[in-house]
Amino acid sequence: xVDTIEFVLNRKPVxxxxxxxxxxxxxxxxxxxxxxxxxxxxxxxxxTCTVIINQExxxxxxxxxxxxxxxxxxxxxxxxxxxxxxxxxxxxxDNNALQCGFCTPGMILNAYSLLxxxxxxxxxxxxxxxxxxxxxxxxHIRIVQAIQTAAKQMRG
Amino acid sequence: MxxxxxxNPESSxxxxxxxxxxxxxxxxxxxxxxxxxxxxxxxxxxxxxxxGPALPKDFNAFLSIAEDGRVSxxxxxxxxxxxxxxxxxxxxxxxxxxxxxxVNMVMGDTDLCxxxxxxxxxxxxxxxxxxxxxxxxxxxxxxxxxxxERLGVAPERLETKSGIVCEKQSPDKKVSYGELAKGKRIExxxxxKPSLKAISGFTISGKSPLRTDAVLxxxxxxxxxxxxxxxxxxxxxxxxxxxxxAKLLEAxxxxxxxxxxxxxVRERDLIAVLHSRPDEAENxxxxxxxxxxxxxxxxxxxxxxxxxxxxxPAGKIVAEAxxxxxxxxxxxxxxQATYTQGYVAHAPMETHTAVAKMDDGKVTVWxxxxxxxxxxxxxxxxxxLPLQNVRIITPFLGGGFGGKNDNxxxxxxxxxxxxTGKPVQVAWTRxxxxxxxxxxxxxxxxxxxGLDASNKIVFWDYHVYFAGxxxxxxxxxxxxxxxxxxxxxxxxxxxxxxxxxxxxGPNGNTNTFARESHMDELATKAGMDPLSFRLDHVQDxxxxxxxxxxxxxxxxxxxxxxxxxxxGMACGIYKGTCIAAMxxxxxxxxxxxxxxxxxxxxxxxxxxxxxxxxxxxxxGCAMMGLGYALSEITRFxxxxxxxxxxxxxxxxxxxxxxKIETVLIENPDVPPQEGGEPMITxxxxxxxxxxxxxxxxRFHELPMSPERVLKALNESRGKSGxx
Numbered sequence: 020x021v022d023t024i025e026f027v028l029n030r031k032p033v034x035x036x037x038x039x040x041x042x043x044x045x046x047x048x049x050x051x052x053x054x055x056x057x058x059x060x061x062x063x064x065x066x067t068c069t070v071i072i073n074q075e076x077x078x079x080x081x082x083x084x085x086x087x088x089x090x091x092x093x094x095x096x097x098x099x100x101x102x103x104x105x106x107x108x109x110x111x112x113d114n115n116a117l118q119c120g121f122c123t124p125g126m127i128l129n130a131y132s133l134l135x136x137x138x139x140x141x142x143x144x145x146x147x148x149x150x151x152x153x154x155x156x157x158x159h160i161r162i163v164q165a166i167q168t169a170a171k172q173m174r175g
Numbered sequence: 176m177x178x179x180x181x182x183n184p185e186s187s188x189x190x191x192x193x194x195x196x197x198x199x200x201x202x203x204x205x206x207x208x209x210x211x212x213x214x215x216x217x218x219x220x221x222x223x224x225x226x227g228p229a230l231p232k233d234f235n236a237f238l239s240i241a242e243d244g245r246v247s248x249x250x251x252x253x254x255x256x257x258x259x260x261x262x263x264x265x266x267x268x269x270x271x272x273x274x275x276x277x278v279n280m281v282m283g284d285t286d287l288c289x290x291x292x293x294x295x296x297x298x299x300x301x302x303x304x305x306x307x308x309x310x311x312x313x314x315x316x317x318x319x320x321x322x323x324e325r326l327g328v329a330p331e332r333l334e335t336k337s338g339i340v341c342e343k344q345s346p347d348k349k350v351s352y353g354e355l356a357k358g359k360r361i362e363x364x365x366x367x368k369p370s371l372k373a374i375s376g377f378t379i380s381g382k383s384p385l386r387t388d389a390v391l392x393x394x395x396x397x398x399x400x401x402x403x404x405x406x407x408x409x410x411x412x413x414x415x416x417x418x419x420x421a422k423l424l425e426a427x428x429x430x431x432x433x434x435x436x437x438x439x440v441r442e443r444d445l446i447a448v449l450h451s452r453p454d455e456a457e458n459x460x461x462x463x464x465x466x467x468x469x470x471x472x473x474x475x476x477x478x479x480x481x482x483x484x485x486x487x488p489a490g491k492i493v494a495e496a497x498x499x500x501x502x503x504x505x506x507x508x509x510x511q512a513t514y515t516q517g518y519v520a521h522a523p524m525e526t527h528t529a530v531a532k533m534d535d536g537k538v539t540v541w542x543x544x545x546x547x548x549x550x551x552x553x554x555x556x557x558x559x560l561p562l563q564n565v566r567i568i569t570p571f572l573g574g575g576f577g578g579k580n581d582n583x584x585x586x587x588x589x590x591x592x593x594x595t596g597k598p599v600q601v602a603w604t605r606x607x608x609x610x611x612x613x614x615x616x617x618x619x620x621x622x623x624x625g626l627d628a629s630n631k632i633v634f635w636d637y638h639v640y641f642a643g644x645x646x647x648x649x650x651x652x653x654x655x656x657x658x659x660x661x662x663x664x665x666x667x668x669x670x671x672x673x674x675x676x677x678x679x680g681p682n683g684n685t686n687t688f689a690r691e692s693h694m695d696e697l698a699t700k701a702g703m704d705p706l707s708f709r710l711d712h713v714q715d716x717x718x719x720x721x722x723x724x725x726x727x728x729x730x731x732x733x734x735x736x737x738x739x740x741x742x743g744m745a746c747g748i749y750k751g752t753c754i755a756a757m758x759x760x761x762x763x764x765x766x767x768x769x770x771x772x773x774x775x776x777x778x779x780x781x782x783x784x785x786x787x788x789x790x791x792x793x794x795g796c797a798m799m800g801l802g803y804a805l806s807e808i809t810r811f812x813x814x815x816x817x818x819x820x821x822x823x824x825x826x827x828x829x830x831x832x833x834k835i836e837t838v839l840i841e842n843p844d845v846p847p848q849e850g851g852e853p854m855i856t857x858x859x860x861x862x863x864x865x866x867x868x869x870x871x872x873r874f875h876e877l878p879m880s881p882e883r884v885l886k887a888l889n890e891s892r893g894k895s896g897x898x
């Protein structure tokens with residue numbers, strides 16, 4: 020059923036006429052043209068479609084549009100501000116924490132949510148927090164390093 | 176002049192609509208172009224002899240220096256994470272003397288790039304590198320000649336620096352490449368005998384600049400095939416059989432047709448539903464009622480090995496030295512063992528995806544493929560079009576690993592674009608990806624070997640079924656050895672119940688698992704430390720150096736296995752690359768779970784173009800290799816694939832991560848060799864040897880999943896009566 024759904028996307032208000040049961044992932048990728056959020060499995064098992072809703076990392080393939088009403092959504096496109104990379108993005112670049120790059124937006128946003136809750140995570144806490152985001156190229160070690168680097172920098 | 180850029184969808188889209196292959200040089204405009212033309216003597220006969228991909232057969236450019244000084248590198252290779260977008264640019268920038276940042280990589284575009292067999296086998300730097308360097312050397316020679324005329328200075332008194340030609344003695348007398356290229360139209364062929372820079376003078380090659388694709392990838396702006404969106408584009412979902420070998424009996428599509436905006440297309444084997452939104456197409460597919468016949472093959476992942484052995488083609492002797500029967504006569508201890516590995520999926524994070532657009536009898540396909548020129552041929556055949564009417568553009572790939580060579584999705588998108596007259600995107604679901612994967616084939620290795628009284632291996636009789644023979648022969652110093660191969664992944668596809676093909680380190684993983692496990696078994700039989708035992712059988716100086724370096728970095732102390740410590744090692748010579756790895760693992764005796772705690776990986780890959788890039792490949796190999804060692808196998812029954820999601824097909828996760836130390840052996844005397852695959856081949860045996868070291872149980876089958884480890888532990892407890 021079509022409904023008017025209002026939410027904030029990357030700090031800007033959005034008002035959409037959209038079916039309430041459509042998955043946020045497809046609305047982002049097709050209706051809104053934000054293709055940085057990737058499709059990896061469609062069942063919430065891989066984490067490539069991770070976005071932030073009200074400061075929480077969620078799998079956008081599992082989120083119906085009805086659930087984003089009045090919420091604040093952050094996608095990878097909204098992370099850099101004023102032409103400057105977010106410290107996590109910069110740390111992924113500096114640590115070569117990516118290869119094919121397909122899991123990267125989801126990795127970065129999952130780490131973003133992790134650091135919101137715990138600004139000084141231990142290595143074990145990073146590993147536990149990132150566990151359900153899959154990377155096939157095997158960049159895991161550098162991803163953990165990048166998150167440590169960013170955490171340190173964000174703490175100042 | 177028109178810009179040709181990769182990874183800029185707007186410009187790619189615009190280009191696709193207007194570029195004609197024959198207009199290529201026109202589009203490049205003025206400037207300096209170095210190309211390969213037919214009729215030239217073959218540039219690198221070694222490449223062909225080594226089984227490497229052939230060089231372009233048609234007229235096309237390797238590089239251009241535009242009138243604004245911008246340098247473009249054209250390559251049929253694709254970027255799928257392995258980092259050649261950087262390392263090839265480094266090789267070009269080094270030889271041409273331009274800043275790395277001024278090189279624009281144009282990759283995998285069949286209209287613009289020289290023909291290429293495909294991006295696989297870790298061959299890009301090794302085989303594309305030399306002609307690319309030659310092209311750059313030729314361009315630099317042209318620039319020096321032009322500068323000489325412009326500045327009125329003899330060419331031998333000039334030198335190049337960072338995009339500028341200047342007089343050696345008075346560097347203020349200079350002219351930029353862009354100024355030299357302006358208003359010119361110079362075409363040069365690839366020189367037969369290029370004069371290349373000496374490695375000692377390298378300033379860009381051999382360094383580790385940050386990845387040039389990194390910012391695009393961390394901001395979500397990097398474009399993959401599924402990110403291409405064209406006006407009026409439809410998303411397709413295709414009716415699939417429930418099992419390989421199943422035949423469609425009937426399909427009732429009327430309910431799907433009634434959904435607003437849905438278009439149903441049916442042509443021979445292809446039934447597809449299309450909609451302007453992918454999720455609506457998915458809903459429409461669910462509305463189709465289809466009946467299929469179900470094959471009963473009585474074939475499953477449990478009995479596949481005996482079936483394969485029964486169906487194996489005749490063996491071919493791929494390597495032989497001495498005489499096995501004579502060796503048997505010298506042996507005092509004979510060992511026989513059989514090793515198996517099931518079907519392993521590629522499981523790239525990006526599923527097979529393509530977007531196709533048909534216009535005036537010409538089709539353009541943006542495809543996630545490791546073989547753009549292969550896709551071009553397949554699409555041309557499927558649509559009965561001449562080759563030049565098909566253009567394949569390859570955006571970034573979200574992983575390949577050998578799994579994106581067959582281009583089934585590109586053909587599907589092209590057929591649907593033709594049938595609907597609209598641009599069409601085909602993006603496989605995860606289940607389709609697992610179903611239509613071209614798996615690493617299930618394979619069996621049987622080894623019989625013998626030790627003499629002094630614990631030297633005197634014979635090695637090795638039989639490999641379906642894994643292929645080219646990485647099967649043992650490099651160990653053994654007087655009587657023979658390797659017989661029965662089929663291979665490339666020759667024996669029809670023997671398998673579904674698609675098989677190359678998988679990262681093709682032919683290498685099963686063979687290395689067998690060889691290096693067997694070496695440890697012999698070392699145990701000899702009561703020797705696994706490293707000392709290997710050193711007694713290695714002559715190759717590069718491998719000896721790699722082993723020595725690994726032992727030092729790891730702190731390997733001599734002890735026969737099992738020592739209770741969970742140490743394991745493996746080594747290899749993978750074409751031109753020498754590798755060794757040592758590791759330490761814990762086995763949880765209550766869950767059967769094996770945790771590799773530490774790994775040391777050492778590699779001699781010859782010259783290293785990008786050290787950090789090489790290390791990333793080694794780390795990636797180690798992590799990915801833990802998957803096939805510990806969890807990855809595709810289960811099936813009667814053609815039905817049972818593992819269709821990440822819930823049951825388990826990839827390595829963060830918690831699996833060992834401490835990984837990588838060491839690159841400097842070896843400037845050897846040209847760059849393969850680096851993206853060798854290290855993965857060691858992981859199966861290394862883990863098997865480490866598990867044996869920890870709990871004294873030897874595994875002959877991969878993967879060593881917790882269930883299997885637990886079962887083996889219970890069996891050994893039963894045998895030893897300890898409960």
